[in-house]
Amino acid sequence: MSERRVENELDKGYEPARVEPHWARWWEEQGFFHAQDVSEKPAFSMVLPPPNVTGSLHLGHALTATIEDVLARWKRMSGFNVCWMPGIDHAGIATQMVVERELQKKEGKSRHDLGREEFLRRVWRWKEQSGNRIAEQHRALGASLDWERERFTMDEDSSRAVREAFVRLHEDGLLYRAERLINWCVKDGTALSDLEVDHEEGVKSELYKFAYPLADGSGEIVVATTRPETMLGDTAVAVHPDDPRYKAMIGKNVRHPISGRELPIIADAELVDPKFGTGAVKVTPAHSFEDFESGKRHHLQFLNILNLDGTLNENAGPFQGQDRIKVRGPLKQRLAELGLDRGTEPHTMSLGRCQRCNSIVEPLMSKQWFVKTRPLAQQVVENVDEMKFVPENWRAELLRWMNNIHDWCISRQLWWGHQIPAWYCENGHVIVARKTPTACPECGSTQLAQDPDVLDTWFSSGLWPFSTFGWPDDTPALRTFYPNSVMETGFDILFFWVARMAMLGLHFMHEVPFRTVFLHAMVRDKNGEKMSKTRGNVIDPLDITAKYGADALRFTLASMAGQGRDIKLDEDRIKGYRFFANKIWNAARFVLMNAEGYDPRARPASIYDRWIISRFQRCAEETRSALEQFQLSDAANGIYQFIWNELCDWAIELSKPALYGEKTPQERAGAQVALFTALEGSLRLLHPFMPFVTEEIWQRLPNRSGRSIMLAPFPGPGPRDLEAEREMDLISRAIDGARSVRGEINLPPNQRIPLVLFTRDKAAFERHERAFRHLANASEVTLKGFDEPRPGQAAVHVEPEVEVHLPLAGLIDFAAEQARVEKEIARTEAELQGLRKRLDNAGFVARAPQEVVEKDRARAEELAGKREKLARHLARVTTVEAAMEDKNPQQAMPEELGMHRGPPATDQSSGTAGTARPIPEPGGAAQAETSDESLAARAERVVSRVKSIAQGLMEKLPSVDEVVSKASQARDKAVKKTKSAAAKLKARSAARGAKKARKKAARKTARAKTGSKRKPSSRKGKK
């Protein structure tokens, strides 16, 4: 029996740790992750960026795995033959360092003590023991990788591919060995490619000046340098050819004060900037990339002064044996003794450091292997349109690099890696071969030695999209899965990896290696800081999954994947999605507990049934379209909204009377079918993001079909019921309004109160009377016509089609409440004043850490919003009636800061005395008008406006009819205005001369535009 058995009942709480490992194992054992080499289904392929064998899962890996697994699961459910290729990178230098360190610690030996062969044996042993940890960690995340195909960059097949690629590039004239200036790490004892050097900018340093005496004794020439010690390797002094100061010296010689050598003074317009330093520079062709080029132009001597360990060699004369950094002091002292020191000035510079060990990288002359990259890059430039880029701007980045590319130094002086397939005979012939040669084809010598160096790790991973599918053989898998469908990785390795795969893929396979390049952002802490051990802000994904489950971590990462270059991760958010998993669990429990007599053939009966099924269809459509655009965060957030708000908060609540048998059997059956349909469907939508909890629930549903949710079809398009959606939109807005007004006047949640609805369509609301009782906790619901008079002492929520009145008399002690609210307002205002004072202080804003200022600003906004709400509430308790025209009193804060609203309220209470103001366009004029104001000034305005609203309402109590009629005039206009042109409304308003109403209309229009907000996590601003 291959099915995993689950209990029919759901436990009371969802425990990810008990569930996740079982499903991960079961899916893999069942072969659900495995792709067919040949299949009727369309192919979808990706290669996982092979993590380093030394690695342990960090958030970057978790993000990569999450995004790719979402794509893989979605495509698999959509009928694709999905191959997501797992692999591990041998990570040459990193691994060698780990094993060397361990060797030193445990046995006190270096790799040289063991010798190459024994050392490599130890590395392999280490790899077998410790190197698979990261694969296990990927399994625990639920990554549906095709584990049967798992590869290692040093396994036999990969090694064969690497050797083949090297030999072919050599045959094609794209590979050469030459003595060149390269980046050398003295600590790791190896060459590095340009990309492996990090440039530390803005390093405070000094510009040191010293004099070279002219050889003929006619004077001196002063040079300026940031690295005085390299003067030991100088072979010229260069000036600009047009510099009048030095024109006469060009062609003369100077005498080296340490070695006594004579060096020429040359003119080099490319090298020398006459405005820099003294206008004369020393030239060290063997230790500077710029000087190297100058040395070639002028046929200078290339004098190497460094040993490979960073000490000075015999060319340094008296300084031989000293470290190249420590020698600076003694050298300067010697020059001073010789009377040649000409002073220093401060200088900032950029310093190249080894990416791996952080030591200062030395340009060094060395014989290395290089890939001639220009012809390869040219192919990428010509074929770049064969690839889609997400986000699109990376295309230009890639092209920029391709157009400025340098040859790629691929040899590394390490032991761990692919040893270079080149052999040297005793007569200096070079043999590059697929198989180990026995004799030199040129001289017949059998004294052959293989090049001891290994290849750059990125050389083997550059072949990954095709070497993993069998290349150099022409295999069915290669034909099926190349080009890969998507290459998804962090943008930080665009050049390291993506560019090299593109170059090598096009060269060897004559086709781009992937159709889509999808680059994701970097994960940072909640303040946008890079996570690092020294900062102590690292979030370890393993801790997180232990605490909240892999589903919660995955959902968090996916829902944030849409953020530009940084993903600011906050543990609270992960915790929030852990609650989300629980929410679904509880919803499923409820539905299953009320499943008795479930008949899958039943038809949806009520408008609630039709509505939730239609909303599910809408969510499915939006999810698919977001995924097709690689907008994973939009997809995740959309599903979240649907499940949390519509399914759990509304549909389940609305179906309770039917499920509890308070309605007809048909209605009960209809509610069961609707809930199971929406639940089962939304689990399938959610599955790619949260594979575990969805499988755990799905296996218990009576309406599932198939063995696993991961094989079930991804929800497709289906019919919508727009009529039901329209009606429910109206009802839900009214209920939401009643709820938020309840919240604002601090009614205990369980206190039932009567509701009075003034509506144009009594019949529609009559159908939903129970919903109001149930969801707005109404003791009774009275329906009235729109033209009937409004009672006093009521809190009101206004929608275009309905006004919801909560009569307050008898519910609260007005005097006590007034005292309480006034106190609260005073407290809020005091805090707000304090904050504003700080924020208005330019010195504070400039000096304080960014996050502190941000925090203060956010708090000020919060307080201003709170202040306004309190004032509104105060108006309610201090007046016999109040026209509450807020569409949604729990509106987001920024709107409450007056950014989108019309004229300040001071005008509102001043009767007809004020001058007419133009009606601002929504978010237009009003926003422009205030956009330059400081936040504090805006807050100030809000406070004064709020004050006057409250005062106005307290002092001036118009008759009930007056208020209501003005409110409804304003509302009518607002509605019309949103629908028709603003000018039309202006004209009409002017005609009526109702200035007050017009202002209200403008405010309301602006507000209406912002829409309602009742979501724990809004989609807004996450693009």
Ligand SMILES: [Zn+2]
């Ligand atoms: Zn290093």
Ligand SMILES: [Zn+2]
């Ligand atoms: Zn030979």
